[in-house]
Amino acid sequence: MNEKTLQGTIESKVREVLFPFFERYDIDSSNLDAILKWKPIVLILGNYSSGKSTFINELLGKQIQRTGQAPTDDSFTIITAPGPEDKAGEVRGAALVNDDRLPFSSLKSYGEQLLAHFRMKFVESPLLENLVIVDSPGMMDSVTEKGRGYDFLGVVGDLTKLADFIVLMFDPHKAGTIKETYSTIRNTLPGTSGEDRIAFVMSRIDDCDNLADLVRSYGTLCWNLSQMTGRKDIPRIYLTYSPSATGRSEPLEVWMDERKELSEKILAAPELRVSNILQRVDKQTNELKMVMEAMVRFCTGGRRLIKRMALITLVLSLLSVSLMDIILKNLTGFPAETLVSAVISRSVDIRHAPVPAVGLGLIIIIMGFLFSRILFPIYSKKFQKNVDRFVLFDTPYKEHTWERAKESVLNLVKRATWGDIFYSHHKNIEKIEIFISHDLQGYFKNIK
Template sequence: MNEREFQGEIESRVQKKLSPLFTRYKTSSGSLRAILKWKPIVLIIGNYSSGKSTFINELLGREIQRTGQAPTDDSFTIITSDSSGEGDIPGSTVVSDENLPFTMFKNFGEQFISHFSLKKVDAPFLKNMAIIDSPGMLDAVTEKDRGYNYMQVLGEFATLADLVVLMFDPHKAGTIKETYTAIRDTLPESSGEDRIVFAMSRIDECDSLSDLVRSYGTLCWNLSQMTGRKDIPRIFLTYSAAMDEKKLNLEDWKGEREELKEKIMSAPAFRINHILQDIDRKVNELKIIAEVMSRVSAKARTLLAETVKFGFLSGLLVFFFLGVVLQGFTGFPEKTMLASLLAGNVQPQHFVIPLCGLCGTLLVAGLWFSKWSFPRMIKRCLQNPKNLLSLDTDYRKHLWTKVEERVRRGLQGLRLREIWFSHQANLNKIVKFINKDLQEFYERIRSVN
C-alpha cells in the first residue's frame, strides 16, 4: 500500500462526503486538514533538563539543539529536512505558511510566535518526518510568565503529532502530571495510549540500582494515578552513552535507547492510523451535533403539529360560534351564520365574521408558537442538552464535553425555518460514513499490518 496515495484517497473522501456537513454544522475540520497536509510528526515533551534536546541531537548525529542543565532553550523547534537546503525559519513565517500545518498557532500570540521556529537540517530520515523539540515544563508559578498558554500549545502540537514522547528524568519523576493531562485531553479516546511513549532518561545519574528502582516506582505510581489504569505502560529507561561518569553498570539497559530510537523512526507507519482516529473523532463529534439538531427539530415539528391541530379546532369553534357570542353581547350581527345556515338561506356576507374569527385564531396560534412555545422549548432543551441524546459510552461522554459549547450555540441560533432542514438525512449520511467508509479504511490498514 502506498501511504501517500492512501492518504490522498482518505482526504478526497472526507472532502467529498463530510465537508458540506462540517460547514452545515459550523464545526471545523481544522486539525484534520492540518494533519493531512504535512509529514508525520514526533513531538518530544517533558520536564526541562530531562535530556530531550540531547536525545534529538543524538538522533541527528549532530549538535543541532542547545543543551544544558538550566532551562536553556525555551522555544518550540520543528526540525525537519527538505530539498531546499539547511536554514532557520522564524515562527512568524512558519505560522503564515499555508503549506505547513501550523497556521492555527497564530492564535497563541506574539509571545509564542517569537518562541517558535523551524530548522531545516540535512538528515535523510527527516525527509518524511519532523521532530518537535519543546521547552520543558517549569513549575506552576514560572509557567505564568511565559506570556502564552503553554498547556494549550502542547495540546495543539499533540493533536498534530503521530507520536508523543514524554520524557522525564529520575529526579522529577513525580511532576509530569500537568504535561500528561494537557496532551491526553486532546487525543481521541480510541487511540488509547498508543500514541504516547514514556521514557525516563538520564538513568545513569542514579546513585545505585535501588535509587533507580525507587525512581521507577515513583513514576509508575504517578502514571497509574494519571491514567486511572492499573496496568503500567512500557517505560523506556534510557541514558545518553555520550555522558561519562557512570555510577551504575548499565549493560542491561544499553538497548533501550536504540529501541526508543527505532520507535521514533517508525512514526510514519502510525500515521494512517492516527489520521483515521482523528477522522473517527471528528465525525463522531459531528454526529452528536446532528443528533441533537435532529431531535430538537423533530420535537419542534411535533409541537407545531399540536399547535396547528389545537389552533384549527379552536378556529372551527370560533368559526361557528363567534357570531352568536357577538350577537349575545352587542346585538350585532343581526343574523348569524349559524342561524342563516339553520334557516337554509346563507348569503356570502354571513361568512365574513366567522372567516375573520378563523383566520384570527390561526394567527394567534401561529404567534403563540413562534413567540412563546418554540422559544420556551429551546430554552428547556438548553437547560440540559445532554438529555437529548444517549451518551452510552465513555468515548461519547468525552466527545460531548468537546462539542457541548457548539451544540449550545447551535440551539441558541436555531431558526424556526430550520426545523424543516433534513437533519435526519445528514445524520444518516454521517452514520453511513462511520459504518462504511471509515470501517473500510480500518480494514485496509488491518489487512496490511
C-alpha cells in the first residue's frame, strides 16, 4: 500500500471509529482533523536574511519568493501546486482560514493582522503535487508581539503542529542569538515536534572569511542550541550555502553534498506524513482511553453511593410502611385500623394502603431529592477536586497525556447528571482497545 492510499485508509477509519468518541468525551480533535486533511507540510523557519526564500526558490527551480539582504518578507506563504478545483495565482489569508478543505482554521483566532500576513501561492511544479512548503517571516530581535501586530510565536506553534518536517535556518552572523528564534526553540518546538522532524541548518557559510571563522560560528551555534533546547548532545547541523547567491568564484565543493542531502530530506517529507499521523492518532487514542477510564471511576463511585442510598431508602421505606399509620393514629385517631393490626388480624384490604403508600412515596421523594440535589453534587465536586488521585502515573508519558485528558474529564464530570453514572464506558473502552491492538498496530506495521 503506498503512502497516499494508507493515509486515506487511516483517515476514514479514524473518522469512523474515533471521532464520534472524541465528541462524546469532549476531546479537542481539531489538530488531528487538520493534519488528516491535507498534503504533507514542510515549514521553513529561521533568522531574517538567513536564506530561507533563496533555498525555496532553488528547490523549486523558480523565482517564487522575494529575496533580499534586509528583512525582506514579513508573511507566512504557503506554497503548493494547484489542485483540479484551484485557480492559479495567490489566495489571501482570510480565504485560507475560512476554507474547510484546508487545515488553517485555528489561525483565525490570531486576528486581522495575521491574515494580512498570510497567503498561499499556487506553483505548477511536480515537487509540489504532494507537498506544501511554508516560507515564514524572518525572526528578529527588535520586534515584539506589538510590533508584529499578532502573536507570532503562537502562529509558529500552530504551524509546527501541522508540519511533518521543520527546517530551522541560521546564518553565521547571527548563529542562534536572535531573540525570537530563542523563544521559538525554547518554548514552542519541544512540545509539538520530535527532534527527528527538525533539521537545524547553518546557511550562508560562504559568508565566513575562512575555515577558522566558520568553526567559530559553528561552535557559537552549537552552544546556543544547547542553551535553547536544554540538551547536552548536539543535533546534526547542516552546513550549506547557495551556489547562485554566493559571490565566490570557486565553488565550495566540500559543502555541496550537505545542501543536496537537506533538499532530499525535505522532498522525502511525504514519507514522514503517515508516521506523523499515526503518532498523533496514538497520542489522542491514549488520551481518549484515559478519559474513559477516569469516567469509569467516576461512575463506579457514583453507583456505590447510589447503592448505599438505596439500602437506606429500603430500610426507611419498611419503617414508614409499618409505622406511619401507627404514629398518625396516635396523633389524630385516623386511620381506624393500622396496617400492622390488620396484618395480625388477617383483615388487610385496600383501606389500609393509602397512609403507608403516602409514607413510602414521601421517603422516596425525600431520598431522591437528597441524592440528586445534595449528595451527588457533593460527590461530583469531591471527584473534581481529587481527580488526580484516580489515575495511576506509571510513566512520564502517561503523566503528560493526563495533563490534556484531565481537562476533558473535568468538563464531563461538571456536566454530568446523576443518571449519567449508569452509562457503560466499559463497552467504549473495549472498542478503543480493539482499535489500538488491531487497526493501529496494523497501520504501524505498514510504514517503513
